Amino acid sequence: MNTGLSNKLVSIIILTTIIPMIIVFALQFEAAKASLHEEIFVKLNVIAALKVDTIDKIFNELRSDLIVSQSFFNIKSNLPILTKSLETMSSEAKNSKNMLDRQLIEFVKEKKPIDEVFLLDENGVIVYATQEHNQSLLGQKFYDPNNELIDNSKKGLFLSEEYLDLVDPTKIRKHYSGPIFDLNDNFVGIVILDINMRIVYDLIEDKTGLGKTGETLIGKQIGDHAVFINTLRHDSDSAFKLKINLQDEAAQPIREAVQGISSNGITTDYRSEPIIAVWKHVPSTNWGIVAKMDTSEAFHSEIELRNFFIIITIITTIIISGIGIYSAKQISKPLHTLRNLSREVTQGNLEIHADENNSTTEVKNLAQSFNQMIKNLKISNKEIGDITKILDKFALVSITDNTGNIISVNEKFCEVSKYSKDELIGKNHRILKSEHHSNEFYHDLWNTISNGKIWEGQIKNKSKDGTYYWIQTLIAPIFDSSNNIEKYIAIRIDITKNKENEDTIKSQYEEIQKTEILKEEFVAMISHELKTPLTPILMWAGALKDEKFMGTLNEKQNKAAKTILMCAKDLSNLISDIFDSYKLDLDKLEFVENEIVLNELMDNIQEIGKKLIGDYKITLENTTNDNSLIHGDKKRIEQVFKNLLTNAIDFVDQDKGKIEIGAAIKGGKAEFYVKDNGIGIAEEFRDQLFKKFYQIDTSATRKHGGSGLGLSICQGLVKGMNGKIWLDSAPEEGTTAYFSLPIVKKSQE
Amino acid sequence: MDENLNTAKNIKSVLIADDTKSIQTSLKFIVESLGCKVWISRNGEDAIKKYKQHKPNLVFMDIKMPEVNGVEAIKQIKAFDKNANIIIITAFSGDKNFRELIKDDPMKFIDKPFEIAEIKSCL
Numbered sequence: 001m002n003t004g005l006s007n008k009l010v011s012i013i014i015l016t017t018i019i020p021m022i023i024v025f026a027l028q029f030e031a032a033k034a035s036l037h038e039e040i041f042v043k044l045n046v047i048a049a050l051k052v053d054t055i056d057k058i059f060n061e062l063r064s065d066l067i068v069s070q071s072f073f074n075i076k077s078n079l080p081i082l083t084k085s086l087e088t089m090s091s092e093a094k095n096s097k098n099m100l101d102r103q104l105i106e107f108v109k110e111k112k113p114i115d116e117v118f119l120l121d122e123n124g125v126i127v128y129a130t131q132e133h134n135q136s137l138l139g140q141k142f143y144d145p146n147n148e149l150i151d152n153s154k155k156g157l158f159l160s161e162e163y164l165d166l167v168d169p170t171k172i173r174k175h176y177s178g179p180i181f182d183l184n185d186n187f188v189g190i191v192i193l194d195i196n197m198r199i200v201y202d203l204i205e206d207k208t209g210l211g212k213t214g215e216t217l218i219g220k221q222i223g224d225h226a227v228f229i230n231t232l233r234h235d236s237d238s239a240f241k242l243k244i245n246l247q248d249e250a251a252q253p254i255r256e257a258v259q260g261i262s263s264n265g266i267t268t269d270y271r272s273e274p275i276i277a278v279w280k281h282v283p284s285t286n287w288g289i290v291a292k293m294d295t296s297e298a299f300h301s302e303i304e305l306r307n308f309f310i311i312i313t314i315i316t317t318i319i320i321s322g323i324g325i326y327s328a329k330q331i332s333k334p335l336h337t338l339r340n341l342s343r344e345v346t347q348g349n350l351e352i353h354a355d356e357n358n359s360t361t362e363v364k365n366l367a368q369s370f371n372q373m374i375k376n377l378k379i380s381n382k383e384i385g386d387i388t389k390i391l392d393k394f395a396l397v398s399i400t401d402n403t404g405n406i407i408s409v410n411e412k413f414c415e416v417s418k419y420s421k422d423e424l425i426g427k428n429h430r431i432l433k434s435e436h437h438s439n440e441f442y443h444d445l446w447n448t449i450s451n452g453k454i455w456e457g458q459i460k461n462k463s464k465d466g467t468y469y470w471i472q473t474l475i476a477p478i479f480d481s482s483n484n485i486e487k488y489i490a491i492r493i494d495i496t497k498n499k500e501n502e503d504t505i506k507s508q509y510e511e512i513q514k515t516e517i518l519k520e521e522f523v524a525m526i527s528h529e530l531k532t533p534l535t536p537i538l539m540w541a542g543a544l545k546d547e548k549f550m551g552t553l554n555e556k557q558n559k560a561a562k563t564i565l566m567c568a569k570d571l572s573n574l575i576s577d578i579f580d581s582y583k584l585d586l587d588k589l590e591f592v593e594n595e596i597v598l599n600e601l602m603d604n605i606q607e608i609g610k611k612l613i614g615d616y617k618i619t620l621e622n623t624t625n626d627n628s629l630i631h632g633d634k635k636r637i638e639q640v641f642k643n644l645l646t647n648a649i650d651f652v653d654q655d656k657g658k659i660e661i662g663a664a665i666k667g668g669k670a671e672f673y674v675k676d677n678g679i680g681i682a683e684e685f686r687d688q689l690f691k692k693f694y695q696i697d698t699s700a701t702r703k704h705g706g707s708g709l710g711l712s713i714c715q716g717l718v719k720g721m722n723g724k725i726w727l728d729s730a731p732e733e734g735t736t737a738y739f740s741l742p743i744v745k746k747s748q749e
Numbered sequence: 750m751d752e753n754l755n756t757a758k759n760i761k762s763v764l765i766a767d768d769t770k771s772i773q774t775s776l777k778f779i780v781e782s783l784g785c786k787v788w789i790s791r792n793g794e795d796a797i798k799k800y801k802q803h804k805p806n807l808v809f810m811d812i813k814m815p816e817v818n819g820v821e822a823i824k825q826i827k828a829f830d831k832n833a834n835i836i837i838i839t840a841f842s843g844d845k846n847f848r849e850l851i852k853d854d855p856m857k858f859i860d861k862p863f864e865i866a867e868i869k870s871c872l
Contacts, residue, residue: 524841528813531840532769534862539775542865549782549865565864572862611866 009328010321018317025309033302037276040298041264044278047209048291051216052282054203058113059159059176059284062193065111066157066176069191074103075119076182079189082128083121097128105130116194118142119180122187124150142192153177153190159285162197162229164240172197172229172239204230204289214293220286221246221258228254229287234271244270253279257288266295334363338370350378396471396492399478402450402485404429416471416494418464434468436460449475449488458495470499520588527579534572541565573646577709580639581692584716591633591720593745598626598663598670601634605641605661612645618657620645628665630743636717637672637741640725643710644674644737651678651735669723671740680731689727690715714739760806760834760872762786766796766822767811767838772861776809779868793817797825800833807871808835809859812847823856836871838863 069075078096085093104117108130119128124144126137142149145163152158157178165171177192204216215233219226225243232238244251246259251270256263257279264278269292276299277292334355341352352374354367391397396413400406406424414421417432424431433442437460448455455475460468471492480486543549544561553561583589602624609620641661648659660675681689688694693708714737718725723741763785765776777787788803790796794817800808808826812819819837826833837858841847859867 528840531861533771535769535838536771536775538862538864539772539779543775543779543782546865549779568862569864576860 007328009331010324013320013324014317017320018313021316022313025313029306029309032305033299036299036302037266040276040293041278043209044214044276044291044293045264047216048278048280048289051203051291052280052289055200055282055287055289056284058200058203061111062113062176062195063157065114066178066191066193069104069107069117069193070178070180072103073183074099075180075191076188079119079121079127079180080182082119083189100128101130104128113196113199114193115196116192118192118194120150120153120190120192122189124190127189149175149177149192150190153192154179154187162240172201201230205233207233210291210293211297213297214291216289216291217254218282218287218289219244219254219258220288226251226254226258226288228270232270242270253277253290253292254288257281257290259288331360331363334358334360334367338366341370345374345377350374350381391491394493396490396494398424398429398490398492400429400488400490402477402487404488407487412494413492416463416469417461418467423464432461432463434460434462436468445475449477450485452477452479452485458499459492469494469496471495520586523579523582527575530575531572534568534575537568538565538572541568577713580713581709581716584713584720589716589720591636593631594634596630596632596634596637598628598630598665599624601637602661602663605638605645608638608642609645609659609661612642612649613659616649616654616657618649618652618654618659621658621660623660623662624664626664628670628743630665630670630741631745632670632741632743633721636721640714640717640739641672641674643714647710647737648674648676648678648735651680652676653678665743666740668743669740670743671738673736673738675734675736677734680733681727681729681735682731683729686727686729690725758872760785762788762803762805762807763872764788764790764796764799764803764805764808766790766793766808766814766819768792768814769811772811772838776868779865780809780872783869783872785872791815793819793822796822797829800826801829804830806834808833809838809871810835812837812839812841 078100081096082093082100100119108114108117116129116131116134118126118134120142121127124142126134126140126142129135129137143166144150144160146161149158149160157176160175160177162172162174165173174195174197175192176195177190179187180189180191182188204218207215210216213233217228217232218230219228221227222243224246226246227240227244228238228242230239232242235242244255246255248255250268250272252265252267253263253269253275258281260281262280264276266274266276269275269277269290274295275292276295277290279288279290279292281287282289338354341354344352354370354374356364356367356371358364358367392410392412394412395410396416397410398406398413399408405426405428409421409424414424417424419431445455445457454477455473457473458470459473460470462468472495473490473492475488475490477485478487478489541561541564544553545558545565547553580589602622606620606622613620645659645661649657652659656677658677661673662675663670663672665671689711692712694712695708715725718739718741721741723739725737725739727735727737729735763780765773765780765787766789767773767776768791773789773791777789780787785807786805788799788805790799792814796808796810797817799805810819810823814822819839823835823837826835835856837856838861839847839858840861857871859871
């Protein structure tokens with residue numbers, strides 16, 4: 001972290017400062033280099049041009065001097081005289097010589113580039129020379145290594161090639177010559193201006209402005225070669241000896257210059273050294289001239305500049321890197337400290353504190369956050385510790401590896417399983433297995449947890465002493481960093497006592513259920529046993545009452561028989577009502593489904609009603625006109641009607657009473673009603689009516705003994721058939737009882 | 750009250766199967782008074798035997814009887830004579846088992862206790 005951060009910071013600094021700096025330096029350097037080159041080229045060009053001009057000037061002047069000398073009267077008149085008397089040296093000849101001396105010695109003195117004036121006769125024999133040391137040459141043929149002088153000079157002005165002096169090989173000679181005509185324009189001889197080449201060479205070899213390696217040199221083309229004709233700075237024996245083949249690659253400047261090309265460039269010279277050069281053609285002499293300098297010298301300042309830039313760059317880089325590394329360390333030092341503290345935290349030491357007195361706000365905040373984190377961690381640790389303590393008190397906690405081998409268990413685990421920690425750790429959890437659960441049970445458990453899910457359930461385990469215990473168990477997988485199951489943690493609660501209680505409750509519940517069944521059977525039996533003796537009572541009382549069976553009774557006997565019959569009927573109804581009410585309370589009343597045609601049902605009910613009315617003069621009208629087929633419990637519907645009709649009969653006047661029944665399909669339901677013209681029911685009593693044993697005082701019109709269960713049973717039956725029951729009534733006008741029932745099969749509802 | 754003692758449905762003979770003596774005698778008196786020949790059985794087995802023997806026009810059959818009960822007796826009688834005219838007389842008409850029994854078979858039944866009028870309407 002430390003070095004990483006430093007490296008990053010240093011890299012950033014280099015990227016953001018040094019690289020741009022290098023780019024600027026490079027651009028500056030390129031610009032400086034270009035202007036330096038330009039400057040050198042200009043200088044070399046000036047030197048070369050100046051030298052070309054000077055050489056041209058010298059040779060042009062020589063040419064003028066030659067023309068002037070040709071026209072000298074002195075020469076024209078005296079040359080023939082000297083030619084004639086060369087051997088004898090007549091007085092006339094001496095006179096002529098003196099005349100020439102007077103003019104020409106002065107002429108030579110005056111003209112610096114002229115060393116000597118030779119006069120030759122028609123055959124090229126020297127007849128006159130100005131200088132004392134040349135007097136010995138008189139009468140000799142003029143030395144001409146190229147053998148061209150005489151012929152060319154007869155024709156006109158002629159500039160000879162350069163050549164080395166016969167006596168002094170260091171001396172280079174060159175002449176300008178031309179024909180002499182006498183006053184009659186007859187060719188009489190040749191005048192030769194012997195050129196002082198030293199002047200030209202001094203000029204060429206002048207190294208002013210050319211530094212330590214620079215020079216100017218001249219050459220000329222001879223055949224296929226460029227030949228150097230001066231002594232070179234780097235080759236003292238070069239004149240007329242060093243030749244460059246024009247087809248060669250080297251010495252580009254001189255090759256091009258002797259061929260008449262003027263140019264410049266950075267190239268190589270006769271030594272194959274890199275040079276910067278300017279080369280030109282000298283028209284007057286047909287030479288090539290080169291002004292050049294070694295690049296090592298010419299660009300010396302450029303290299304210095306480059307080195308300067310490099311040094312500056314290196315120094316700057318070192319300084320900036322140093323600053324970068326220093327700053328990086330300043331920044332990373334507190335981070336390094338925090339890292340070390342973090343390591344301690346990972347090793348479990350929470351009793352540490354990071355220094356918050358850092359001048360950098362961010363580092364300070366980091367330290368504060370770190371301390372806050374430690375604080376929170378301590379709180380969490382304490383909470384976890386507290387929770388673990390509580391958990392250990394009532395739960396069995398164990399951790400196993402991913403194959404079920406126990407890694408750790410708590411005290412409670414040992415207490416319940418009766419094994420010691422040493423006996424458990426390293427063992428597989430199977431040692432606690434009881435034979436209670438099926439293999440599928442354990443298979444399912446393992447399948448769940450090995451798929452990374454939590455398993456929850458109740459397990460019966462076997463303790464060390466062979467007793468069994470029940471545990472409510474939760475097993476959760478714990479994952480490692482690559483999301484593989486590493487361990488399982490199991491938290492269990494001992495529910496052995498609960499299980500025992502559960503068993504007790506179960507057996508008690510079964511007991512109660514048995515009792516319930518017995519009770520129901522008992523009630524059914526009671527009902528049966530009560531109804532059975534009522535049957536012969538009704539038979540015999542009915543037979544007594546009806547004279548067709550047992551003859552005529554007296555009035556008292558008849559009344560007694562009637563009373564017995566009525567009471568037996570009431571008792572029968574009461575028994576039925578109590579039994580039904582009891583079953584309704586227990587929700588035990590069963591319903592069946594019959595296919596019912598409404599008209600038929602209601603006709604049947606009308607018949608039942610008529611029997612209930614018996615001897616009273618109460619009219620019973622059936623308004624039903626509906627052949628719909630409905631599904632319902634026929635007997636129960638009849639039972640509801642029976643109760644409602646019984647009530648209606650009780651409410652109406654025994655002579656003027658009118659009861660109307662009807663049924664129709666309304667809104668997908670069958671709606672039934674029983675309407676009477678009785679005393680009616682005040683609104684406040686209507687809800688009460690459906691309560692058990694509630695009775696309105698109908699003593700004036702009452703015709704039956706009532707249990708007060710009728711409407712309560714009706715409501716129970718209608719609700720049992722998923723229907724609704726309600727009353728509509730106005731006092732003194734009568735009451736209508738309605739109930740509606742679903743008409744489709746229960747399975748279709 | 751119907752004044753005519755003659756049976757409307759042309760029932761001439763009746764078998765009464767009930768284990769309660771008082772019901773046997775009272776019902777026998779009424780049915781005989783109404784002009785029918787009456788046989789009595791006090792259990793199902795006897796009822797089956799008497800039915801096969803006399804082929805009565807009508808059977809009043811109690812359900813709860815010793816040895817062979819009414820349900821079994823009805824089954825066997827129906828197996829012997831599928832047109833047998835049987836009316837159940839029972840105090841268990843609200844009982845679930847009984848209602849299941851008669852659900853698919855439109856057999857008549859009369860709740861105990863019944864009145865003379867109800868007996869008359871059967872004859």
